[in-house]
Amino acid sequence: MNEYTYPIIAGITVGTALRVFMLRTDYRQYPTYLHGKIIHLSLGFIAASLGTIAIPSIMEKEFTAVTFLTLAASQFREVRNMERNTLTEMDSFELVPRGNTYIEGIAVAFESRNYLVIFTSFVVTLCYLAINGWAAVGAALVCFIISSLLMSGSKLSDIVTVELSELSFEGAGLYVDNIYIMNIGLPERQDEILKYGMGFILTPKSFSVRSTIANLGQRQAILHDVSVTLGVFRDSGTPALVPLIKRDLNDGRIGVFILPQEKDPVRAKEIISSVPVLENAIQMPSRKRNREG
């Protein structure tokens, strides 16, 4: 036991607790498995340790110890690769895949959470050593609040309005409102689609949003989330029964065609509204124009 014992314990505990707090198995069903959780909790513990140890090292004038943080950075980049590989492997077996953009978003989130843990442990230990234990408690609370703010991105309902819309056939062409989705030849498939399918129209609230929701990865994320939550009426040998999203080129609206197992329009609307806006899909063409003008 020395003067650093309690600060180090505090830093590591708060850091690991923060990782637990951010590790939620939600409707996206990931990470569902115990082993996946153990990996992330262990890495969270390592991240917390690294963040914590930095402060006593500096106080002992062991400045080279800080270079350990660079080691941590490369270590956590590996976390991103690991997540990306696992999810990409699993994605080929999903009836409605997540898509690479969504996977990249999740992988980046896993990496950045570890940095938040390092930062939190760093701050908590610093406050403990520089001020006192109560300051460390306060710092921990602030870090939890900041982390939860940083970790909650915007939702689709912030950028578009979601409306239920009728599905219709014009000849063999399937339409959601006036947006053409695809050509379905067989009458029995058409009947199935009219019976089980649902259509939604997403209207962008501003000009910049048009390109965000036009992003193919963002569209796939919508389809995946809806299919995971409401189930999907399809099997491996039925490529005609595939949920799709197409775009109206005139005004940037997108037509969402889904085939849920549970036909509940109110719930489907809620789910589409709460699909995360993928950070990789966000584009801001209007900002560029403002700068020029």
Next chain:
Amino acid sequence: MKMEKAILAAITTQSEKVTGSTAVFHCDTKEEMEAVAANLEAILDGIAHALSDRLYIIVKH
């Protein structure tokens, strides 16, 4: 070059409209055409698209 889409078969009641290297299934009635298309769709893992009332194609996406 990677082929993303390919016509696997054509099913028609209008034989003179389809020629070439695609597998063509000639049918006598619309019902027969639909039955053949439904079977081929399941067998080939493709989608049956209607180009007209008398011509279906099975496309692999």
